[in-house]
Amino acid sequence: MRTLYLDAFSGVSGDMFIGALLDLGVKLSDLEVALKQLHVTGYTLQAERTAKSAIYGTNFDVVLDRGTKDHGFVEGPHNHHGRHLSDIVQLIQSSDLKATVKQHAIAIFQDIGQAESQVHQVPLTNVHFHEVGALDSIVDIVGSCICLDLLHVDQIKCSTIADGSGFINVAHGEMPVPVPAVAQMLTERPIPVQQHPEIHTELLTPTGLGLVKEFVTEFGPLNSQMAVQKVGYGFGKRETGRFNALRAMVVTTAQSQKETVATQDQVWVLETNLDDQTAEGIGFAQSQLLTAGALDVYVTPVQMKKARPGVLLTVLAAENDRERLVTAMLKYTTAKGIRYTQMARTVMKRHFTTVSYKGMPIRLKVATYHDIHRVTPEYEDCQTAAQKLDVALETVMAGVQAQLS
Ligand SMILES: O=C([S-])c1cc(C(=O)S)c[n+]([C@@H]2O[C@H](COP(=O)(O)O)[C@@H](O)[C@H]2O)c1
Ligand code: NI
Secondary structure, eight states, rough: OOOEEEEEBBBBBBBHHHHHHHTTTHHHHHHHHHTTOOOSSEEEEEEEEEETTEEEEEEEEEOOOOTTTTTSSSOOOOSSSSBBHHHHHHHHHHHHSOOHHHHHHHHHHHHHHHHHHHHHOOOOGBBOOOOOOHHHHHHHHHHHHHHHHHHHOEEEEEEOOOEOSSSEETTTTEEESSSSHHHHHHTTSSOOEEOTOOOSSSSHHHHHHHHHHHHHHEEEEOOOEEEEEEEEEEOSSSOOOOOOOEEEEEEEOOOHHHHHHOOEEEEEEEEEEEESSSSSHHHHHHHHHHHHOOOOEEEEEEEEGGEEEEEEEEEEEGGGGHHHHHHHHHHSSSSSSEOOOOOEEEEOOOEEEEEETTTTEEEEEEEEEEEEEEEOOOHHHHHHHHHTTOOOHHHHHHHHHHHHH
C-alpha cells in the first residue's frame, strides 16, 4: 500500500502542499500541462529548489501576470463576478480536467465557501474568495488535486497539524489565529490541530485545511508499519522563527494481517424515503454524500403513501462513518429521519499495482477471493491515457489487458 504521509509540524497551505509534492517528484511540466485543461490564463507557476536552514526543498508560487485583475479568469462579457463560489464551481465543472480532480477541487471550494458563509453570515451564493484573489486559490486548489493525482498514492495520512497564535492582518483586518475560516472548518469532524503560543502568525490556511479535510483519511504519527521511501519539503512563505515547511513522505505499508486474510466486514446501510425533494436536489445530495465518503449511494423508485411516487435513498457507509453520513443525509435531503442497519458483507481482497502503457502509468486493481482472481485497469488512468494518445478508451483498456495475458 502506497501512502502519502503529511508531517504538518509547521501547518499546511496550498503553496506548501504543491511545493512538497513537486519536491517528491511530481513534474512541474506535468502540472502545467494538466492545469491548461482548466482553460485559465494570467498566471505563471514558479518552483525553485532551494535550501532553508540548510535543508533542501521546493518553494512554489503562483505568480499573477502583471496587469491581470485578480478576478480569477480572463473576463468575458457574461462574467463580472469571478470571485463568487458559483463562478469558480462553474469554471471547474466546464473545464477539461479529469473528473476526479474536478470533484475534489469543487468539494474543497464548497467547504471553504461554507465556512466563509458562516463566518461572515452571507448566503453561500454570495461568498467570494476575497483574500488573495480567486486565481491564486483556483490554481492552488486545482493544482494540489492534480499533483496528488500525478503522485499515484492509495491513501493519505497526516500528523497533528501545527498552527500559530496571536493575530494576523488579512483582507478583513486583524484576525485571530486560527483564522476564522479555519476555526469554522474545524467544526465538522475532529481534526487534530495544535497551536504553538510562541509562533505569532498563521501556519494553517483555509486552503491547507480544505486539502487535508478532502484527502486525509487518518491522523497520527508515523508508526513502525510505515517504511519511508521518499521525503519532500514544500516551503511556507511566512516568517515563523522556525523551519517553515510541510514535509511530505511517500511511505509503503505492508498489508496488515486483517487486509490480507479478511474477506468479511461490516457496513452500514442507511436509508430514507423521499417524496418531497426535487430531482435536482436528490442528484446534488447523491454527489455530496459520495464526496462525504459514502461507499455507495443509490436511488430506487418507490410508491409511497397517499399514492405519491417517491424514491428510496440508500447510502452504504463504512463502520466508523455512520454518524457523519446520517448527518450529511439530514443536511442535504428533505428527510426528517434516517433508518440504518448493519450488514455483514464478503469482499474480495484488493490491492493496487501499476503498469506502464505506452509510457503512461495505469493502476491495476487486483481482486482475489480463494481461487478467483480479477485484474481491472483503473478507469481514470485509462481515460487520461486515451485522452493523451487520442484513441478510444477501449483501445487503452484492451491494450493493457493484452499486456497482462
Ligand atoms: O476565504 C478565504 S480563502 C479566507 C478566509 C479567511 C477567514 O478566516 S475569514 C482568511 N483568509 C486568509 O487569506 C490568506 C490566504 O488564504 P488561502 O487559504 O487562500 O491561502 C490567509 O492568510 C488566510 O488566513 C482567507
Ligand atoms: Ni473571510
